Amino acid sequence: MVDPERSTELLWGARSRRGLSLERIVRAAIELADAEGLAAVSMRRVAERLGFTTMSLYRHVPGKAELVDLMRDEVAGEEPAAGADRRPGWRAELEAWARDGLALYRRHPWLAEPSGTRRVPGPNAVAGFERALGAAARAGLPPAEVVAVVTLVGGFVESAARQVLETARAERRTGVSEEEWWGARDSLFQHLDRYPTLSRIYREGGYDTPLDPFEFGLQRVLDGVEALVRDGTRDETRDETRCAVCGKTVEAAATGRPRDYCSRACRQRAYRTRKS
Amino acid sequence: MVDPERSTELLWGARSRRGLSLERIVRAAIELADAEGLAAVSMRRVAERLGFTTMSLYRHVPGKAELVDLMRDEVAGEEPAAGADRRPGWRAELEAWARDGLALYRRHPWLAEPSGTRRVPGPNAVAGFERALGAAARAGLPPAEVVAVVTLVGGFVESAARQVLETARAERRTGVSEEEWWGARDSLFQHLDRYPTLSRIYREGGYDTPLDPFEFGLQRVLDGVEALVRDGTRDETRDETRCAVCGKTVEAAATGRPRDYCSRACRQRAYRTRKS
DNA sequence: CTCTCACGTGTATGGCGTATACATCTGGTA
DNA sequence: TACCAGATGTATACGCCATACACGTGAGAG
Numbered sequence A, B: 001m002v003d004p005e006r007s008t009e010l011l012w013g014a015r016s017r018r019g020l021s022l023e024r025i026v027r028a029a030i031e032l033a034d035a036e037g038l039a040a041v042s043m044r045r046v047a048e049r050l051g052f053t054t055m056s057l058y059r060h061v062p063g064k065a066e067l068v069d070l071m072r073d074e075v076a077g078e079e080p081a082a083g084a085d086r087r088p089g090w091r092a093e094l095e096a097w098a099r100d101g102l103a104l105y106r107r108h109p110w111l112a113e114p115s116g117t118r119r120v121p122g123p124n125a126v127a128g129f130e131r132a133l134g135a136a137a138r139a140g141l142p143p144a145e146v147v148a149v150v151t152l153v154g155g156f157v158e159s160a161a162r163q164v165l166e167t168a169r170a171e172r173r174t175g176v177s178e179e180e181w182w183g184a185r186d187s188l189f190q191h192l193d194r195y196p197t198l199s200r201i202y203r204e205g206g207y208d209t210p211l212d213p214f215e216f217g218l219q220r221v222l223d224g225v226e227a228l229v230r231d232g233t234r235d236e237t238r239d240e241t242r243c244a245v246c247g248k249t250v251e252a253a254a255t256g257r258p259r260d261y262c263s264r265a266c267r268q269r270a271y272r273t274r275k276s
Numbered sequence C: 001c002t003c004t005c006a007c008g009t010g011t012a013t014g015g016c017g018t019a020t021a022c023a024t025c026t027g028g029t030a
Numbered sequence D: 001t002a003c004c005a006g007a008t009g010t011a012t013a014c015g016c017c018a019t020a021c022a023c024g025t026g027a028g029a030g
Helices: A004-012 A021-036 A043-050 A054-059 A064-076 A090-107 A123-137 A143-174 A178-184 A186-194 A196-203 A213-234 A264-274 B004-012 B021-036 B043-050 B054-059 B064-076 B090-107 B123-137 B143-174 B178-184 B186-194 B196-203 B213-234 B264-274
Strands: A240-242 A249-251 B240-242 B249-251
Touching: A021 A043, A021 A064, A043 A054, A043 A064, A064 A090, A064 A123, A090 A123, A090 A143, A090 A213, A123 A143, A123 B196, A143 A213, A143 B143, A143 B196, A143 B213, A186 A196, A196 B123, A196 B143, A213 B143, A213 B213, B021 B043, B021 B064, B043 B054, B043 B064, B064 B090, B064 B123, B090 B123, B090 B143, B090 B213, B123 B143, B143 B213, B186 B196
Parallel strands: none
Antiparallel strands: A240 A249, B240 B249
């Protein structure tokens, strides 16, 4: 059903050979999704918006999964807002990348919507990845850690975007704020005295002015990366190395092994990965 | 279509009033999802597995969305593996919580699968949340930050679980390892010289033995939280406070305002949130 | 013993992705 | 100019999905 091979071919192939229809289909689908969400994107509706029959789409796109892949990569190619701050340094660059990512999700909220299709990276998505790699690489980390850092930040952006968009959607749906909505869920909060910490934190005002999950999380994540960077540059001659799985600093064993793991669990994981 | 009110009522209500069917339905649906994925869970298939007609389910469950809510909360109530390490201290507890979360995703991979339904928290999910709040609260952070930390870690676990399960699924599907799969995508990698950093990192072996995204990311995230904790306890008498949006440390302005923001962007965001 | 009503069934509707067979349009060659 | 092959669009149909609605039916309450 889902054919990654065909998807990559479409994503990377010479797009406008005949200059015509594939792009119009993708664009129409994006407009539909922007207006009504991913759920509204059906082959029927896209075709009808273009004034064609449903099956005509299949002359240009193998199926819906590939269409969604193309939609994703198409919007990934949009230029980030030029006005934003572009300070130098790996942290500022990574931060800007993350912020551009969130802006992309804001422009196209359906990106955060679940779709059964597996994601195949297209040229525009890879270009974004490249940009993030460049930023992370300037931190001076070893290559595998550069990749892991970008994966981490990228995953965080998606997760935070989902949270932010979810609450935004909840507010818009009924016209009431998130706070009021939860306030009305008596049926839920009736039971909350079973949870002492939760209700204590609620009483103490932990929910009154919630921190922005994106801004807060981003700073924590980048702080974590920064700790890793500092840890690595601190002292090159020292007899310590990094766990090859999770990156924790570990003192080299007396035996002088070339690579160490911070725990049995991590060692096992490394072996399991290699066995393939 | 999706009715949160009804969902909460079902999730929190006295479950086995008549002792029988709702639980059997949920359990059958979970078995189906465990075996064949969320996509295989249709009202037909669930009913047929129980030896009833499709419509009989609607006597016990208002619709599919609510069924999925119930499935999620049901598995959220499973006991975490008892053998795991249970060291004290907020960091170890939060780490254990995250690891239990990942284990849950491993037992029920469909949790990470996208489903159009919005998630309504049930009692078991809230119990997990309570546990994480307790751990984070022991770090001595102000309440709003405790909530934000748990949100961050929870979001990370979901994101990392998705990544881990995705690669695991990719390996199983064709029987080849992730590495070989990507190696076979010539049509993709042909174009990769357009991306200098990416190909340099690839050449330098950044992809040869990738770090475990869960283990690596978890340590970074917790390092970030730890930096926040240390920052807060370091010096209470100092004339500094935290940005009310993103948690960055900021020096109090000369004017002695009660609450400060680290940047114009964060101040704007705070106002926008309050306007509701 | 009857009434009632929760529970299960049968049938139908409208939407979906897409397989297959057919029609039409177009451009290159004879 | 005539013709034909391939590209492009169309018509119809199938099987799946969630679910609305009207209808039985059987066990417990009065």
